[in-house]
Amino acid sequence: MASNTLIEARRSPAAHLQQLMAEASVAGGLSLGEVAFTTQVSVRCAPGSAGYGALAEATGVGLPEKVGQVAGEAGGVGVLWLGPDEFLVTAPEDAALASRLEAALGQEPGQVVDLSANRSVLELCGANAPLVLRKSCPADLHPRSFAVNQAITTSLAGIPVLLWRTGEESWRIMPRASFTEHTVHWMIDAMLEFASDPVD
Secondary structure (H helix, E strand, O other), X not given: OHHHHHHXXXXXXXXXXXXXXXXXXXXOOOXXXXXXXXXXXXXXXXXXXXXXXXXXXXXOOOXXXXXXXXXXXXXXXXXXXXXXXXXXXXXXXXXXXXXXXXXXXXXXXXXXXXXXXXXXXEEEEOXXXXXXHHXXXXXXXXXXXXXXXXXXXXXXXXXXXXXXXXEOOEEEEEEEHHHHHHHHHHHHHHHHHHOOOOOO
């Protein structure tokens, strides 16, 4: 009973900002929202090691091999490259994911840590999404440099974020949970210029 109460009482980092984000959606097709309660697991292992191979198999999609690469996809299991021996495994809510990865690593050198509460996941969609992001993101967001299903560590609105291009017109922005409100308000402000003039 207590467990069910805790589940019902959970609030995502941007839950109190849902109305603001909905109101910020513009007629031109821009929309901002939260992908709540994703599972996020940090994995560390040396490439080429037995632990690396076991974890790659356990994710079901492998592990990316270089900066910018993502194994899998946003709709299921996705693995983002954070460093030569560091990855972030993401998935729709899956309480057993960390345990499965930990079991796969076994006694091999490495690390598996559930970081699901560490970052919020915001989603910006629309043809003008790159223009919104470019206002404060130093990364090259042109499609020839930043293809669909690539992700990098960069900054936005003066804070570090993971930026993942999940589709032709969709992006996931992943700041630390404590910076969620700052990020949302900055993005809403950046979207204002794309709002259509009111119809008389």
